[in-house]
Amino acid sequence: MSAAAGAVLRATGIVAGYGAAEQILKGTSLHVAPGEIVSIIGPNGAGKSTLLKTLAGLVPAREGEIHLGGRDVTRADALGRSRAGIGFVPQERNVFGAMTVSDNLEISGFQNPGEVGARAEEIYARYPMLADKRKALARTLSGGQRQILAMAMGLMNAPSLLLLDEPTAGLSPKAADELFDAIVALNRGGLPILMVEQHALEALAISTRGYVLVSGRNSREGAGPALASDPDIRKLFLGG
Ligand SMILES: Nc1ncnc2c1ncn2[C@@H]1O[C@H](COP(=O)(O)OP(=O)(O)OP(=O)(O)O)[C@@H](O)[C@H]1O
Numbered sequence: 623m624s625a626a627a628g629a630v631l632r633a634t635g636i637v638a639g640y641g642a643a644e645q646i647l648k649g650t651s652l653h654v655a656p657g658e659i660v661s662i663i664g665p666n667g668a669g670k671s672t673l674l675k676t677l678a679g680l681v682p683a684r685e686g687e688i689h690l691g692g693r694d695v696t697r698a699d700a701l702g703r704s705r706a707g708i709g710f711v712p713q714e715r716n717v718f719g720a721m722t723v724s725d726n727l728e729i730s731g732f733q734n735p736g737e738v739g740a741r742a743e744e745i746y747a748r749y750p751m752l753a754d755k756r757k758a759l760a761r762t763l764s765g766g767q768r769q770i771l772a773m774a775m776g777l778m779n780a781p782s783l784l785l786l787d788e789p790t791a792g793l794s795p796k797a798a799d800e801l802f803d804a805i806v807a808l809n810r811g812g813l814p815i816l817m818v819e820q821h822a823l824e825a826l827a828i829s830t831r832g833y834v835l836v837s838g839r840n841s842r843e844g845a846g847p848a849l850a851s852d853p854d855i856r857k858l859f860l861g862g
Pocket residue numbers: 640646664665666667668669670671672673
């Protein structure tokens with residue numbers, strides 16, 4: 623059986639866009655196997671965020687198929703995708719700033735309200751910073767702390783796959799490194815992760831595999847560290 627056949631997520635030939643405008647995704651395909659961290663990198667406007675939103679059910683796939691754990695979820699809406707095991711952490715507005723850390727976690731556990739308390743305790747044990755700040759308003763957190771909260775919110779429904787849209791956007795280099803460490807630690811616990819990252823080389827360095835998306839199409843794919851040291855990729859992302 624190929625890796626794709628046993629995949630946690632398999633998306634094939636995805637075509638998607640917004641309104642009547644031209645398609646943004648023009649036949650993109652990818653898969654995530656159990657235990658993997660997979661990164662999607664590519665130039666600005668390539669459609670990376672659109673791809674994550676399409677996988678999360680926020681943008682409809684006009685063509686193609688999305689299978690989650692072998693189940694066809696192409697027609698499922700965002701709530702259905704969440705129920706099927708997708709946890710999605712958007713790039714922006716991913717916490718409720720006027721609510722406390724604990725309230726942010728509580729409302730994120732909507733799939734299993736009876737398990738919210740136990741899930742939150744697991745989160746606090748994993749991220750003691752959130753336990754210390756549980757009564758603080760989310761808007762008082764630092765950028766890095768806010769991203770940890772956003773990721774923790776994505777964990778509240780016990781997903782089988784976590785989608786992260788530019789988790790290190792806007793963070794200092796130190797905070798970005800710490801967040802990458804947190805992503806690796808989470809993945810070591812067994813959770814597969816699919817992320818879009820602007821910090822392409824750093825993301826590939828911690829990824830099992832990576833995809834390069836250009837103009838809504840797959841351009842390159844391969845093992846993360848191999849892509850990170852590929853001269854063409856370095857030229858694309860480091861300018862030479
Ligand atoms: N809600 C929207 N309505 C209309 N067009 C959109 C919308 N969101 C994104 N787009 C357009 O879709 C294209 C792809 O955007 P997307 O955010 O998916 O790219 P990206 O690869 O994630 O880029 P970036 O790295 O700059 O975030 C862009 O041309 C963008 O302007």
